[in-house]
Amino acid sequence: MMAIDASFLLEFLQVYDLRGPKMLSEVSSGMPHFLEYSYRKSSCNAILRDIVMLENQIPLFTLRKVLEFRFLSLESTDDMLYSMLMGFCKELSPFKTMVGLPVARVSEHAHLLDFLYHMIVPKVEESVNIPEEVNDHTKATQENEEPSVGSTYMKQLLIEIWNLFSSLNISFLNKLLESAPVAVILKLPWSTLSNVLGFGSAKQPDAFSESQSVCSSIDQPPLVEEITIPSVTQLSKCGVRFVPSKGSISTINFDKKTCTFYLPTVSLDVNSDVVLRNLVAYEASNASGPMVFTRYTELMNGIIDTEEDAKILRERGIILNHLKNDEEVANIWNGMSRSIRLTKVPFLDKAIEDVNKYHDGLFKVKVEKFMKQHVFSSWKLLTLLASILLLLITSLQAFCSVYDCARLFHIHY
Structure with a gap:
């Protein structure tokens, strides 16, 4: 045979x-x-x-x-x-x-x-940085021990409201605090409510479960967040230029001064999907050092999410498309499986880190992330605060219906 x-x-x-x-x-x-x-x-x-x-x-x-x-x-x-x-x-x-x-x-x-x-694939010196996963896990554990962001903001808000009312020096404040609705609000178990609503402190794991999770994370495949990087469309809107580099995979880098992302020219046809998948499979089964080609496919998978991303790279000359449309190009990269083990490639990881630092350092990106983390993701807290405000206004209306608020506030009609 x-x-x-x-x-x-x-x-x-x-x-x-x-x-x-x-x-x-x-x-x-x-x-x-x-x-x-x-x-x-x-x-x-x-x-x-x-x-x-x-x-x-x-x-x-x-x-x-x-x-x-x-x-x-x-x-x-x-x-x-x-x-x-x-x-x-x-x-x-x-x-x-x-x-x-x-x-x-x-x-x-x-x-x-x-x-x-x-x-x-160019030769890269073997460098295994798997212990960084343990450090990341330790940092995450230490962050869990600290008070949550939502509960901290809520405490600060209540303190500011209290200082505001205290500075008014109004005689009816004591009567308002002694009213039934306000007394019920002050006696509520705020720590329990914060945990129920999802912005309280997380339960601390014991030492055995912590060490077991660290050991198991080393053997598991990388998570999706392992190569977090903005898409081509997002980077283009932020001023990043994509330029084809003259060379192999080793020429991938990001120039911070000119905001230029250099990527090698890749030609895709009807055979490219099978070629790329088998190269990744061979590298995973044979390579003892860092899996360079697999990391490259993960990078392309990270920056290409939609047909528009593939179109931009095609117009820049980085992708030579011999397929029917740009959607098939996006499907090839998005269909690539993640690596079966953790791997770090120095020059690729540096390029990814530089791109993320540039993108995350922009003012509009910081504002967008702040709105997502502290506004859109805190809708439960905002709903609670709105309910408290509505209850306070209702209590004030009930109080003014019994007492003469105009005389207390020294309001002259």
């Missing part, structure tokens, strides 16, 4: 030989459609997708062994195999800028997908 598959694969790869049609005359008559310019058919695309799948990989040494029968030396065999693999990778790779590999390293790769992966 290996011999038959290797022979078919070699015959197929000869079409992508970069050195020209030296051996094309020896191709069998059963595969003439591979030699035509119209070979981009559905059948050819199906073969390409099958070849790049992780479960269909053929050991590269079998291809090298078969080619030895056609050449006199191993050097000629490696040159031929290298030329075919390079042409195949340039045809199938979503990135037109790839890392050059020496001819002598052809025999060091396990299979064709491994060769394609090392042509695309």
